[in-house]
Amino acid sequence: MTGRQELPKGKPHGDVVALCGGVGGAKLALGLSRVVPGDQLSIGVNTGDDFKHLGLHISPDIDTVMYTLAGLANPETGWGRVDETWNFMETLSSLGGETWFQLGDRDMALHVERTCRLRAGETLSAITADICSRLGIASRVLPMSDDPVRTLVETETGPMPFQNYFVEQRCKPAVRSVTFAGAERATTQRELAAALLKPNLRAVVICPSNPYLSVDPILAVAGMRELLHKVCAPVVAVSPVVGGKAVKGPMAKIMGELGHKVSHATIANHYAGLIEGLMVDCEEEGIPGNISVAVQSTMMKTLDDKIELARAALSFADDITAGRGTLQEQRA
Numbered sequence: 001m002t003g004r005q006e007l008p009k010g011k012p013h014g015d016v017v018a019l020c021g022g023v024g025g026a027k028l029a030l031g032l033s034r035v036v037p038g039d040q041l042s043i044g045v046n047t048g049d050d051f052k053h054l055g056l057h058i059s060p061d062i063d064t065v066m067y068t069l070a071g072l073a074n075p076e077t078g079w080g081r082v083d084e085t086w087n088f089m090e091t092l093s094s095l096g097g098e099t100w101f102q103l104g105d106r107d108m109a110l111h112v113e114r115t116c117r118l119r120a121g122e123t124l125s126a127i128t129a130d131i132c133s134r135l136g137i138a139s140r141v142l143p144m145s146d147d148p149v150r151t152l153v154e155t156e157t158g159p160m161p162f163q164n165y166f167v168e169q170r171c172k173p174a175v176r177s178v179t180f181a182g183a184e185r186a187t188t189q190r191e192l193a194a195a196l197l198k199p200n201l202r203a204v205v206i207c208p209s210n211p212y213l214s215v216d217p218i219l220a221v222a223g224m225r226e227l228l229h230k231v232c233a234p235v236v237a238v239s240p241v242v243g244g245k246a247v248k249g250p251m252a253k254i255m256g257e258l259g260h261k262v263s264h265a266t267i268a269n270h271y272a273g274l275i276e277g278l279m280v281d282c283e284e285e286g287i288p289g290n291i292s293v294a295v296q297s298t299m300m301k302t303l304d305d306k307i308e309l310a311r312a313a314l315s316f317a318d319d320i321t322a323g324r325g326t327l328q329e330q331r332a
């Protein structure tokens with residue numbers, strides 16, 4: 001790690017920053033929100049999935065995190081709202097409108113309100129903060145940037161905006177690479193940058209989101225990697241590979257298409273140079289020796305699982321802080 005300031009050992013009550021994307025990441029963000037006081041938890045969220053649809057600005061990962069933290073998320077899908085009705089979609093379909101991206105009636109209110117406020121000149125951060133307070137969310141949900149960054153999936157059939165790949169094409173086309181249009185010109189969201197540089201920072205947790213589709217856009221925002229090298233706390237990642245395969249979504253498929261094994265080692269190498277610790281559900285060969293490893297069940301089915309994993313991730317970071325170096329020695 002370069003540029004790390006040595007800090008007083010052990011700060012078990014400092015601030016925490018989580019970086020997360022869609023459904024998987026939001027589960028751990030929920031666990032963290034139950035363990036870390038609201039004003040001490042900043043959740044940096046991927047906005048590379050954002051897109052214009054039906055004239056509306058849709059921010060799926062922001063909404064998935066907000067709904068999850070507010071207890072409003074559809075438990076089956078992880079995205080959209082629970083207790084939803086679909087009159088708008090049914091009527092749109094009867095009018096020949098685009099219905100490949102399912103927007104529930106209650107969910108629609110959020111997209112319409114956000115679009116109006118963006119048009120009126122408000123930032124995505126300001127809108128998100130206001131909606132969080134209206135939903136009773138104490139943690140800070142922060143877009144990775146207020147500047148537009150769009151994930152483009154380069155497939156065998158050509159470049160595709162994220163939602164067209166993920167939802168319309170159901171992740172079928174083989175992925176050649178993933179790029180993030182606008183990332184090099186985008187600025188890391190101000191409060192997220194400030195949270196990462198706080199002297200009392202306890203941990204940065206990279207949640208078990210898809211590294212290629214949900215975490216890489218965050219890391220691609222200009223200056224983010226440099227910020228992560230400066231943070232005064234351990235950066236730990238929770239591996240999204242569970243039981244040797246991806247829990248949900250196209251991650252295992254994309255890993256294979258990009259020529260990688262579906263393994264914790266692939267995750268460790270993907271985040272090499274950024275993380276000091278990796279939480280995995282089983283021991284595995286091939287993880288670089290300078291990354292501490294904690295073995296822990298990482299499947300999150302119940303709220304208790306999410307809280308348990310959040311606690312484990314933070315105490316893992318505390319162990320690294322307290323015995324910085326000894327954990328690596330044990331493994332070396």
Ligand code: FO1
Binds near residue numbers: 059063079100103214
């Ligand atoms: N994912 C789907 O697979 N199908 C959908 O119709 C769909 C609609 C949708 C509406 C609002 C929203 O916030 C998310 C939605 N998602 C849907 C999930 C979305 O594709 C996210 O980008 C993924 O969760 C990946 O992060």
